[in-house]
Amino acid sequence: MSFEFINTHLQARLHDALLRKRHQVQHATARKITINNKTYLNFASNDYLGFGDNAIALNELPALGSHSSALVTGYQVQQHALEQYLCAQLGYEAAMLFSSGFSANSSVIKALFQDKTVAQHSAVFQDKLNHASLIDGALHANAALIRFNHNDMNHLRARLEKSTAQHKLIISEGVFSMDGDKAPLSELLALAKQHNAWLMIDDAHGFGVLGKTGLGSCEALNTEQLPELLVITFGKAVASSGACVLGSKHFIDYMLQFNRDYTYSTAMSPLIAGLTLARIKAIKTADDKRAKLKANISYFKQLAKQHNIAVMESSTAIQPIVLGCAEYTLNVANKLKKYGVWLTAIRPPTVAHNTARLRITLSAAHTKHDINHLVNSLVGALV
Structure with a gap:
């Protein structure tokens, strides 16, 4: 049968806990995300400075399309x-x-x-x-x-x-x-x-x-x-x-x-x-946002260390926790959703085999309360 390899590959991805899916987002900011009518703390966005919600005023709006090469x-x-x-x-x-x-x-x-x-x-x-x-x-x-x-x-x-x-x-x-x-x-x-x-x-x-x-x-x-x-x-x-x-x-x-x-x-x-x-x-001129992001990174790393959560050596907004097994990583990500935390389980082939991870991204928009909740949720999910 023509193209039967498609189903074979999909089944293999599912078996290996590597099947990727899209989630329809109803609303998202650097701090929160709403999916299927449920709102989560968003620790998966790359909006590191929290600028996504800020309106931009232009004196004259240019055309939406450029119409050609x-x-x-x-x-x-x-x-x-x-x-x-x-x-x-x-x-x-x-x-x-x-x-x-x-x-x-x-x-x-x-x-x-x-x-x-x-x-x-x-x-x-x-x-x-x-x-x-x-x-x-x-x-x-x-x-x-x-x-x-x-x-x-x-x-x-x-x-x-x-x-x-x-x-x-x-x-x-x-x-x-x-x-x-x-x-x-x-x-x-x-x-x-x-x-x-x-x-x-x-x-x-x-x-x-x-x-x-x-x-x-x-x-x-x-x-x-x-x-x-x-x-x-x-x-x-x-x-x-x-x-x-x-x-x-x-x-x-x-x-x-x-x-x-x-x-x-x-x-x-x-x-x-x-x-x-x-x-x-x-x-x-967003010095305050960069300072807030830096403080949030430091605060998260401090809390993670206190709770013996092994975060990779990173001083940036990207704070990965390598768990190794793709299936376990996916299970932890799903547990976190139950705690109201949205995190992405990064699995092969995006990362090397046996290095599946939770990719935590922090933002200047997050509060200390948000980070406390994240760390407490990680403690509950990483069992």
Whole structure:
């Protein structure tokens, strides 16, 4: 029977406690979420600063749709203004917007290594915990894919020294989405310079939160130190959607010629671009929200330690508890729902086999009472 493998694979996922389902959300904020008419404390959102509920006022509302590709008639003043602002703030010459972070990450790598004639002279070095979009981009690029152990600079150095590639691209996340730890940015930059390689940083979970004014993992760097490629997304701390790739004018001009996702996709909505720019300007001065988030992270870690809850080493809003077994992790997540806590059970293939986890995300919107309830619920569920 045709396509019977579909049912076979679905049954296998169900048997292994790995079957994924969607939940229809009736209402959600960084603090609370309502599903099936029941409201939970929300510890699964990436709205780290709690900006999602804040209204944005614009003097004039742009059009909802851009109506075409950016290379046809879709590149409008709102997209240009957002790109220029980000370039000025982050220290880059040029930028290009994408409608999703996944598209930005994967397409940039594919486009950079689109030339088959240089494939044998090209290599992409990726942290083993990099996001699926980064791995997928490299798998479809005309370059060798070389993985190095997570945040292991000695392993990366050995890989670079062994490589004979002329064109080398090192890729890391600024803040790792499933572990919550940060990349050793200064060491990555030093290794890239030493081996005549480019560095690409995906700062999806750092932008808006890290840095003195929320500009992310690279804010403290001067212009001469910046990674050659920086990807930021707007669906986390910015509480919007879409992404931006920043680099030299030369590089962005190259992307405009060879990036198929950009060429053949309808451009980002002018309305989204205008609203996102206004939100980023607000983030620049959101020192109180960043301070509140930092305090909440510290408070949660303190309580977790008091109750012997083994949280991973992370100083960011992402606080994972690795439980190992996928079925057990799913059961704990379901128990937490009974306590009024919404948490996601992260299971393979999103994370490695035997590393299923509860991915707790904290927000500036959470109160101490919320965090107390979370920890008490974890104590009751982790039995």
